[in-house]
Amino acid sequence: MVAKKAPTRRKPAVSATAQVPIVDYLRLGARPHLRAHECTNCGARYFDRRNACAKCGRTEFKNARVKNAARVKAFTIVHRAAPGIPAPYVSAIVTTEDGTTVRSNIVNCEPSPDAVKLGMSVKLTTYPIGTDDEGCEAVAFGYQPA
Amino acid sequence: MAGDPSTGDDVWVLGTHMTRFGRFPDKDWVDLASESSMAAMADGKVTIHDIDILAAGSLFNASGSPGQRIQKQIGQTGIPVYNVANACATGATALRTVYMAIKAGEAEIGLAVGVEQMGKMGMLTGATKKVSNVYEPSGRFGAVTGIDGYLGTDGMPGVFAQAGMAYANEHDGVGFEQFAKVAYKNHKNSTRNPLAQYRKEFSLEEVMGAPVMAYPNTLLMCCPTGDGAAAAVLVSGSRLKSMTKKAQKRAVKISASVLTSDPWTEDAQVLPDVNTLTRNAATQAYEKAGVDPADLDLVELHDCFATAELLHYDNLGLCEHGGAGDWIDSGGPFREGTTPVNVSGGLISKGHPIGATGIANVYEVTTHLRREAGDRQVKGARVGLTHVIGLGSSCAIHILERAAV
Numbered sequence: 001m002v003a004k005k006a007p008t009r010r011k012p013a014v015s016a017t018a019q020v021p022i023v024d025y026l027r028l029g030a031r032p033h034l035r036a037h038e039c040t041n042c043g044a045r046y047f048d049r050r051n052a053c054a055k056c057g058r059t060e061f062k063n064a065r066v067k068n069a070a071r072v073k074a075f076t077i078v079h080r081a082a083p084g085i086p087a088p089y090v091s092a093i094v095t096t097e098d099g100t101t102v103r104s105n106i107v108n109c110e111p112s113p114d115a116v117k118l119g120m121s122v123k124l125t126t127y128p129i130g131t132d133d134e135g136c137e138a139v140a141f142g143y144q145p146a
Numbered sequence: 147m148a149g150d151p152s153t154g155d156d157v158w159v160l161g162t163h164m165t166r167f168g169r170f171p172d173k174d175w176v177d178l179a180s181e182s183s184m185a186a187m188a189d190g191k192v193t194i195h196d197i198d199i200l201a202a203g204s205l206f207n208a209s210g211s212p213g214q215r216i217q218k219q220i221g222q223t224g225i226p227v228y229n230v231a232n233a234c235a236t237g238a239t240a241l242r243t244v245y246m247a248i249k250a251g252e253a254e255i256g257l258a259v260g261v262e263q264m265g266k267m268g269m270l271t272g273a274t275k276k277v278s279n280v281y282e283p284s285g286r287f288g289a290v291t292g293i294d295g296y297l298g299t300d301g302m303p304g305v306f307a308q309a310g311m312a313y314a315n316e317h318d319g320v321g322f323e324q325f326a327k328v329a330y331k332n333h334k335n336s337t338r339n340p341l342a343q344y345r346k347e348f349s350l351e352e353v354m355g356a357p358v359m360a361y362p363n364t365l366l367m368c369c370p371t372g373d374g375a376a377a378a379v380l381v382s383g384s385r386l387k388s389m390t391k392k393a394q395k396r397a398v399k400i401s402a403s404v405l406t407s408d409p410w411t412e413d414a415q416v417l418p419d420v421n422t423l424t425r426n427a428a429t430q431a432y433e434k435a436g437v438d439p440a441d442l443d444l445v446e447l448h449d450c451f452a453t454a455e456l457l458h459y460d461n462l463g464l465c466e467h468g469g470a471g472d473w474i475d476s477g478g479p480f481r482e483g484t485t486p487v488n489v490s491g492g493l494i495s496k497g498h499p500i501g502a503t504g505i506a507n508v509y510e511v512t513t514h515l516r517r518e519a520g521d522r523q524v525k526g527a528r529v530g531l532t533h534v535i536g537l538g539s540s541c542a543i544h545i546l547e548r549a550a551v
């Protein structure tokens with residue numbers, strides 16, 4: 001059972017803004033990427049912890065780095081969004097080059113059916129979504145046209 | 147395959163009822179459920195003293211012993227009560243609970259009731275996370291804020307839009323217009339149903355031009371929230387044999403009752419997979435009933451959003467695999483088509499008070515098989531199928547057949 005501790009917030013440094021990822025499976029740094037728990041038996045990947053693999057029932061997992069290149073498998077353009085979320089925006093399900101399915105937004109792309117296409121090549125990118133009272137910046141990930 | 151009570155092992159629908167779906171601020175959910183329960187018993191010519199078991203489903207009242215609350219209105223006879231909750235498959239799960247008790251020989255006659263009072267609840271979405279002024283990772287994903295809107299959508303119109311678009315990604319001939327035709331059809335069908343929440347026809351242009359909720363789903367392609375109840379009295383075949391000829395003639399055989407959950411699929415880790423569990427349930431149901439999709443005279447399926455209905459044409463084998471777009475373009479699921487789908491108006495126009503839905507579609511098909519559906523009657527209907535999906539996920543399918551007596 002992989003019971004990775006959630007990332008701790010870094011204290012603001014003198015020269016750089018402290019950052020925290022929106023979710024613990026987003027790894028920031030020089031080359032931001034997603035990290036999954038991968039079943040060592042069947043290779044199924046999960047972004048949250050599992051007591052046993054939902055595919056094969058085994059209990060051994062390892063960390064896997066998910067590839068940043070992906071294709072759009074499905075999308076929707078959300079016009080009625082949750083409170084505080086700017087609309088319209090593009091929500092999507094993408095399949096990465098190494099076969100992992102990820103939910104995210106399509107960013108840096110016009111939110112219109114003319115601009116977003118099924119099967120379109122995209123790649124992972126990150127962007128700040130806000131700063132808390134202690135000056136820590138939250139960073140989300142999205143996929144932009146490759 | 148024809149229904150014949152001489153084989154005593156089967157389970158039959160003896161009586162059924164649904165309230166009109168809509169918004170009833172002057173009543174509460176207990177009133178609605180009690181009204182429907184008593185009407186279903188009256189329809190089946192039985193009383194509360196004949197009922198051996200009660201199963202009740204009300205998703206938003208699941209922790210409040212809804213079955214016992216209803217008993218206080220209709221008769222406290224001390225029988226076992228099962229309160230069930232299974233998202234949008236809640237009502238169908240209640241029905242199947244009674245079915246299983248009769249099959250197991252623990253009961254001869256049982257009552258299943260489903261009810262919901264949602265009013266103008268607004269758009270259903272995932273749980274929203276409390277936003278704090280200081281980012282602290284919490285929960286299973288170590289999230290520092292709500293992810294709805296940042297990492298895709300949790301809103302139901304968008305979740306089901308993506309399910310439809312995944313189908314469009316894999317198969318040709320499926321796009322905005324094919325999805326919109328579903329809503330055009332179901333709104334049109336509802337004009338014949340006096341129990342529907344909405345009874346207004348819209349042109350295809352009006353459907354496509356309505357405000358976008360989550361592309362390709364416009365407002366007219368999304369089911370409303372609302373209030374309503376539905377109930378069914380089930381009876382064993384052997385008990386039915388002791389009843390009047392008229393009761394036997396009006397009884398409808400449950401040829402298959404199937405419930406599945408979602409097996410592991412890669413995509414379903416982030417996008418609910420409403421397909422695999424429906425296909426699994428359909429395969430089991432057709433085999434148990436000895437019925438082919440081509441035998442079906444009508445289908446009531448889970449069109450919570452227009453994008454969802456199209457998928458299930460394929461999942462239920464109503465069209466060729468990959469051919470759902472062509473099938474609706476050819477008129478297949480329309481009233482006059484090869485297999486009419488959602489002649490009641492479906493969830494999109496009849497309404498979707500969550501706990502009631504899975505029994506309301508059994509009411510609908512039963513009413514057609516009895517040839518009592520008035521203006522919306524599907525002529526000569528002998529076999530029908532009902533289908534619901536509860537996100538999370540559950541799928542219930544029932545195949546119903548007209549009595550051969």
